Amino acid sequence: MPQSHRIEAALDRALGCARGGTAPPRLSAALDYAIKPGGARIRPTILVSVARACGDDTPALTDAAAAAVELIHCASLVHDDLPCFDDADMRRGKPSVHRAHSEPLAVLTGDSLIMLAFEVLARTGAAQGVDARAAQLVLALARRSGMPGGICAGQGWESEPQVDLHAYHMSKTAALFIAATEMGAIAAGHDPDAWQDLGALIGEAFQVADDLRDAVLDEGTLGKPAGQDDLHGRPNAVAQLGISGARDRLSDTLAGAIASIPSCPGEAALAEMVRQQSEAIMPVLPTRYSA
Amino acid sequence: MPQSHRIEAALDRALGCARGGTAPPRLSAALDYAIKPGGARIRPTILVSVARACGDDTPALTDAAAAAVELIHCASLVHDDLPCFDDADMRRGKPSVHRAHSEPLAVLTGDSLIMLAFEVLARTGAAQGVDARAAQLVLALARRSGMPGGICAGQGWESEPQVDLHAYHMSKTAALFIAATEMGAIAAGHDPDAWQDLGALIGEAFQVADDLRDAVLDEGTLGKPAGQDDLHGRPNAVAQLGISGARDRLSDTLAGAIASIPSCPGEAALAEMVRQQSEAIMPVLPTRYSA
Numbered sequence: 167m168p169q170s171h172r173i174e175a176a177l178d179r180a181l182g183c184a185r186g187g188t189a190p191p192r193l194s195a196a197l198d199y200a201i202k203p204g205g206a207r208i209r210p211t212i213l214v215s216v217a218r219a220c221g222d223d224t225p226a227l228t229d230a231a232a233a234a235v236e237l238i239h240c241a242s243l244v245h246d247d248l249p250c251f252d253d254a255d256m257r258r259g260k261p262s263v264h265r266a267h268s269e270p271l272a273v274l275t276g277d278s279l280i281m282l283a284f285e286v287l288a289r290t291g292a293a294q295g296v297d298a299r300a301a302q303l304v305l306a307l308a309r310r311s312g313m314p315g316g317i318c319a320g321q322g323w324e325s326e327p328q329v330d331l332h333a334y335h336m337s338k339t340a341a342l343f344i345a346a347t348e349m350g351a352i353a354a355g356h357d358p359d360a361w362q363d364l365g366a367l368i369g370e371a372f373q374v375a376d377d378l379r380d381a382v383l384d385e386g387t388l389g390k391p392a393g394q395d396d397l398h399g400r401p402n403a404v405a406q407l408g409i410s411g412a413r414d415r416l417s418d419t420l421a422g423a424i425a426s427i428p429s430c431p432g433e434a435a436l437a438e439m440v441r442q443q444s445e446a447i448m449p450v451l452p453t454r455y456s457a
Numbered sequence: 458m459p460q461s462h463r464i465e466a467a468l469d470r471a472l473g474c475a476r477g478g479t480a481p482p483r484l485s486a487a488l489d490y491a492i493k494p495g496g497a498r499i500r501p502t503i504l505v506s507v508a509r510a511c512g513d514d515t516p517a518l519t520d521a522a523a524a525a526v527e528l529i530h531c532a533s534l535v536h537d538d539l540p541c542f543d544d545a546d547m548r549r550g551k552p553s554v555h556r557a558h559s560e561p562l563a564v565l566t567g568d569s570l571i572m573l574a575f576e577v578l579a580r581t582g583a584a585q586g587v588d589a590r591a592a593q594l595v596l597a598l599a600r601r602s603g604m605p606g607g608i609c610a611g612q613g614w615e616s617e618p619q620v621d622l623h624a625y626h627m628s629k630t631a632a633l634f635i636a637a638t639e640m641g642a643i644a645a646g647h648d649p650d651a652w653q654d655l656g657a658l659i660g661e662a663f664q665v666a667d668d669l670r671d672a673v674l675d676e677g678t679l680g681k682p683a684g685q686d687d688l689h690g691r692p693n694a695v696a697q698l699g700i701s702g703a704r705d706r707l708s709d710t711l712a713g714a715i716a717s718i719p720s721c722p723g724e725a726a727l728a729e730m731v732r733q734q735s736e737a738i739m740p741v742l743p744t745r746y747s748a
Contacts (some may be wrong), residue, residue, distance in 0.1 A: 189605030193613030245568060248591035250560040264702065269541040271616050273564070274609050280568065281603025284575045288596035298588040304595050312572025313488065314480030322565050329562065333479040343744030389569040 173210045175199055175234060176229035179285045180414065184278060194266040196275045197282075200244050201237070205258055206306065208443060209346040210236045212368060215439040216361060218348025219432030224299070228353040230290035230362035231303050234283040235346050238311050242342075244272050246321060252394060302352045310345035317341050339376070340369030361430040364383035366438065374416045375447040377402035382451055409451070420444040464501045467520035468492055468527060469575045475569060487558040488573075489537050489567045492528070496549055499734060500637040501527045503659060506730040507641025507652060510723030511676035515590070519644040520580035522594050525574040526637050529602050531611045533633075535563050537612060541684060561614065602634035608632050630667070631660030651719040658714035659731065665707045665737040668693040673700065673742055700742070711735040 167175070170401035184197055217228040247254040247262040249269065255260050264272035284304055289298020301408055310316045320338025323329050344365035348358035381404040401414040424437045458688070475488055483493035508519040537551040538545040540560065545553050555563035574593055582591020601607045611629025614620050635656035639649035671685055672695040694703040715728045 184604040186605035188610075188621065188628075190610055190613035190617050190621075190624075192616050193604060193610065196744070229616065241568075246566055248564065250564060271613070273539065273541060274537055274613050274616075276568070277532075277571065278604045278609040278613075280571050281599045281607065281609060284595050285599035285603060288599065291592045292596065297592040299581045300592045301579045301588040302569045303593070304575050304592070305583065306571045308576035308579065310575060313475040313484060313569045314477035316572065318565050318572060319479070319481055319484065322569075323480035323484050325559060325562050325565075326481050330481075333481075335569040337479075378475060 169211060169214055170207065173188060173207050173214065173232050173236070174204075174227065176210070176233040177204070179229070180233040180237060183285060183289065184282050192267065193271055193274055195276065196263055196271045197278055200240050200263050200275050200279065203258070204236070206421075206446060207236060207238055208341055208372070208447070211439070211443070212343065212365070213346040213350040213353075215432075216364070217437050219427075219430045219436040220351055220354035220356040221431065222354050224294055224296055224353060224355070226294050226352070227296055227303075229342075231287045231307075231349040234287050234303070234307055234442065235349060236296055237283040237286070238278045238307060238317075238345075239342055241276040241283075242317050242321070244279070245276040246278060248272060251321070251324075254394075255453045259445075277402055278386045280311075290322045299352055299355065303349050306352060306358060307345050309350075310341040315341060332333050335370065335373055336366070339373040340366045343369030343372065356430075363426040363439075364423055364428075366426075367419055368443070370445055371416055371419040371423060371444070372413055374403045375417065375449055377404050378409070378412050378416070378451070379449045380404075383449065416448065432451055460502060460505055461498065463520065464498050464505065464523050464527070464698065465495075467524040470520070471528060471573055473525040474576060474580065483558065484562055484565055484569065487554055488569055490557060491531050491566050491570065492550070493525070493552050494555040495531075497737060498527060499738070500530055500633055500665070502734070503634065503656070504637040504641040505684070506727050507655070508645045510718075510721045510727040511642055511645035511647040512722065513645050514550045515585055515644060515646070516588055517585050518581055518587055518590060518594075519641070520575045522598075522640040522644045525578050525594070525598055526633065526640060528570045528577070529598060529608075529636075530633055532567040532574075533602075533608050533612070535570070536567040539563060540616075542612070545685075555657070566567075571602075572670050577705055585593070590643055590646065593649075594640050597639045597649060598636050599644060601632040601639075603646050606632060626664055627657070630664040631657045634663065635659030645720075654717040655714055655719075655731075657735070658710055658717055662714060663738055664708040665694045665703055665710065666740055668695050669693075669700070669703050669707070669742070670740045674740065704742075707739065717741070 181198060213232045213235055214228055219410055222228055243257060244263045246252055247257055249263055255265050256262060263275055287300050291297045292369045313319050315337050323334040344362050347361040347365035351358045351361045407415055422441050427433055427436055472489060472492060501710045504523045504526055505519055514659055515517055534548060535554045537543055538548055539555055546556050547553060554566055567683050579595045582588045604610050606628050616626040634655050638652040638656035642649045694706060698706055715731050718724055718727055
């Protein structure tokens with residue numbers, strides 16, 4: 167099965183757990199809407215790639231972990247789009263969840279997706295007889311999602327008068343990429359610590375790419391409102407380094423990510439995946455920004 | 458240590474996990490504000506009581522489970538108070554989290570508390586060498602919190618034009634009481650299934666007591682806005698049975714809860730705890746409602 171099909175199938179199974187005869191139908195529909203069709207699924211793709219590089223000896227657990235990290239990512243998008251944060255009308259080229267389904271259902275969709283992520287990990291751990299790995303996955307995902315250093319903390323920095331820039335970037339974007347590499351290793355029975363750098367560097371590259379896209383592309387190309395960083399006064403790499411400086415930083419960071427891959431049987435294939443993802447996230451800038 | 462001190466200490470330790478030099482200070486403060494000072498802590502009290510009835514052979518895991526169920530409960534209160542739901546200005550006699558700390562921080566507080574609940578379970582499972590129990594706890598808590606039958610689903614029913622009343626009550630209130638009894642059993646290494654009825658019946662009693670309080674008490678006595686069920690057209694026991702009918706239902710349900718306690722070493726002590734909790738939740742009605 168191609169990797170992308172594997173990830174969509176895992177998400178479908180996860181959403182299946184959240185359905186049932188007794189579920190409120192509108193909230194059920196909002197959960198599906200928040201997950202499908204998806205974006206690039208870059209976090210679960212990285213997770214599965216790391217698991218395969220580590221031998222992927224329990225594929226069902228890898229699938230559950232891939233679904234879990236994407237569920238948390240989608241939950242964060244739904245909540246970040248709310249009127250009290252970005253007040254975004256569009257996401258992935260269609261109306262945001264609160265625009266399409268109401269604000270109460272958007273809050274509950276985010277909450278439900280978070281619960282579902284942890285449920286899927288625990289359920290699969292029990293079914294596969296790998297409870298210890300499941301508990302490790304829960305811990306890694308929760309730490310990288312919550313406080314003091316996960317994506318909730320990252321979003322929380324935007325409510326502070328004084329921002330710790332390093333903590334902001336590490337938590338806002340890098341945290342869930344670190345979760346992806348750590349969880350890929352854990353799902354395959356490997357030590358996650360050796361995989362943190364790869365996640366952190368991919369996360370940093372992704373943040374810079376996002377800053378570049380936000381600064382120079384228009385809403386039609388982005389599929390969401392453009393210029394949000396400037397509008398909300400958020401710290402970003404383009405403001406700090408300029409367009410071409412940010413582009414150089416992006417290339418250097420991706421090279422560092424590839425260099426950081428720990429020695430493992432699937433090292434070469436994983437490096438190739440990171441190269442492919444790099445091309446996918448490298449924004450095609452309008453010609454006026456060419457060097 | 459008295460049981461209430463044990464629960465507060467467990468919550469303090471959990472909040473300690475969410476702090477750190479790199480945490481955004483305002484979100485940190487909002488987490489503390491949402492948890493302390495608390496309400497009756499009835500769910501963790503039930504959880505610890507069930508664990509003790511089952512022998513409480515791993516007290517650190519019982520403590521983590523007690524903290525986790527209360528963190529999820531507090532998260533649900535913070536989100537339910539948001540302007541798009543109850544728009545409540547007050548909670549537990551002080552301004553609600555979004556009034557005191559802003560709406561963005563209230564959304565993030567709820568999200569962070571959910572993450573923290575699962576983190577605490579997994580972290581303690583690893584530290585105590587009881588990963589399998591920790592994974593079971595994660596599964597029980599996630600199922601009773603999310604979709605299709607947890608408290609998110611319960612809140613979701615309030616966005617439906619047609620409400621399945623049984624599913625609504627079971628998920629909105631009973632679910633987290635069932636989590637409490639199941640998790641108390643799991644933390645002590647017992648089968649949770651035998652403990653579901655106790656949780657469901659306490660939950661039903663609690664819902665009826667809440668409906669009674671909402672219908673007949675004023676805001677000053679409640680510590681939150683009164684008459685919310687009527688205002689929002691929510692289904693409730695008083696509308697269905699009248700004041701005295703609802704009071705009879707409450708007594709019968711509590712008697713059923715005590716009768717449902719499985720045979721175990723601490724059965725008598727647990728029955729006594731349920732009796733005490735019954736007195737605590739039985740509203741003292743204004744004299745005009747006396748039989």
